[in-house]
Amino acid sequence: AQKVTQAQTEISVVEKEDVTLDCVYETRDTTYYLFWYKQPPSGELVFLIRRNSFDEQNEISGRYSWNFQKSTSSFNFTITASQVVDSAVYFCALIAERGGADGLTFGKGTHLIIQP
Amino acid sequence: NAGVTQTPKFQVLKTGQSMTLQCAQDMNHNSMYWYRQDPGMGLRLIYYSASEGTTDKGEVPNGYNVSRLNKREFSLRLESAAPSQTSVYFCASSEFLRGDSRGYTFGSGTRLTVV
Numbered sequence: 284a285q286k287v288t289q290a291q292t293e294i295s296v297v298e299k300e301d302v303t304l305d306c307v308y309e310t311r312d313t314t315y316y317l318f319w320y321k322q323p324p325s326g327e328l329v330f331l332i333r334r335n336s337f338d339e340q341n342e343i344s345g346r347y348s349w350n351f352q353k354s355t356s357s358f359n360f361t362i363t364a365s366q367v368v369d370s371a372v373y374f375c376a377l378i379a380e381r382g383g384a385d386g387l388t389f390g391k392g393t394h395l396i397i398q399p
Numbered sequence: 400n401a402g403v404t405q406t407p408k409f410q411v412l413k414t415g416q417s418m419t420l421q422c423a424q425d426m427n428h429n430s431m432y433w434y435r436q437d438p439g440m441g442l443r444l445i446y447y448s449a450s451e452g453t454t455d456k457g458e459v460p461n462g463y464n465v466s467r468l469n470k471r472e473f474s475l476r477l478e479s480a481a482p483s484q485t486s487v488y489f490c491a492s493s494e495f496l497r498g499d500s501r502g503y504t505f506g507s508g509t510r511l512t513v514v
Contacts, residue, residue, distance in 0.1 A: 292439070318502050328489065328505040374441060386432060386457060387491075387503055389441040 285310045289379050289390035296365055299399050304360040304393045306375030312336075317351065317358045317375040318387070328374075334358060362395075370397045404429075405490050405506035412480040412513045420475040420509050422490030430493045431473035432503070433465060435486040442489060448473055470475070480513045499508070 286309040297300045308317065319331040332342060334351050342349045346363045362369055375390045403424045412418055420499065429450045431468075434442040444457030448467040462484060464476045477484055490506040 287441075290443075320502075326487070327508075329506050330502040330504075333502050386444045386447055387442075387493075389434075389443075391439055392443040 285297050285312075285377050285379060285388040285396070287317075287375050287388055287390035288377055289373075292391070293394040294395065295396040295398060298367055299364050301361060301363050301367050302395065303393065304362075304375075306358045306360065306372050306390060308356050308358065308375070308377045310377060312379035313335055313380045315377060318382045319349065319358075319360050319379075320374045320376065322372040322374065324371070331360075364393075365397045367397050367399055370395060402483040403490055403492055403504050403506035405488075405509050407509060408507065409510050410475075410512070413512065414481060414513060416480050417478050418480065419477065420488055420490075420511075421472070422474065423472045424490075424504070424505060425471065426491035426492060426494075427470070428494045428504075428506065429470070432491040432493070433463075433475045434489045434491065435459065435472070436489060437486050445475065445488075457501075467477065477511075480485075480511075482513045485511060485513045 288307045291305055315336045317334045321329045332349055339351050345371055348361045350359045372392045372394050374392045376387050378387045406421045409441050432447040433445040435445055436442045443459045445459055445463050446454055446457055448454045448464040451467055451470045456468055466474045488509045491503045493503040
């Protein structure tokens with residue numbers, strides 16, 4: 284079975300602060316894929332990034348960066364110089380290569396509040 | 400714009416009533432999914448369809464049925480709604496398991512309240 288843990292239920296920071304959202308995963312599969320999705324107050328789910336288990340390079344996209352560490356089964360997400368528009372619920376998710384009934388397994392989400 | 404379309408966006412049902420949530424995608428994806436989102440629970444898979452003509456249970460299938468009408472459409476039916484089914488429902492489609500590098504594409508959600 285797969286499991287994704289987002290231990291931070293809610294984080295509140297002041298605008299321009301850096302913030303890191305934690306994600307820890309469990310899977311017995313050797314090939315798997317990790318995702319981050321953003322759910323703004325409007326409710327839709329927005330794809331942010333996908334990372335393969337065989338590619339441990341960190342990724343940066345503007346103010347967003349992701350740190351993937353297989354040794355600690357973590358895939359953390361950092362927002363640099365946060366903005367009010369970053370306020371949303373962020374979900375980390377996992378799928379094994381074999382897919383099937385496990386599908387895309389989500390963490391419970393972290394509600395990020397950026398205060399002006 | 401290409402994507403996943405869900406209807407209705409909002410619905411209020413009385414306990415015991417039935418209804419069908421509709422989902423259609425125009426990306427020619429083989430795989431489609433129904434998830435429910437509850438506060439503090441993240442998204443949980445109800446049913447999925449790996450390809451036209453096949454459906455399988457996910458993590459929380461009790462109280463639901465699905466139909467993969469054709470490649471584009473995947474509907475979710477509540478035969479006798481219960482208050483525990485009050486939730487936000489998301490449909491998604493994907494070709495990820497067949498090498499598409501994108502993630503899953505989600506519909507905008509259906510907010511269902513059962514009273």
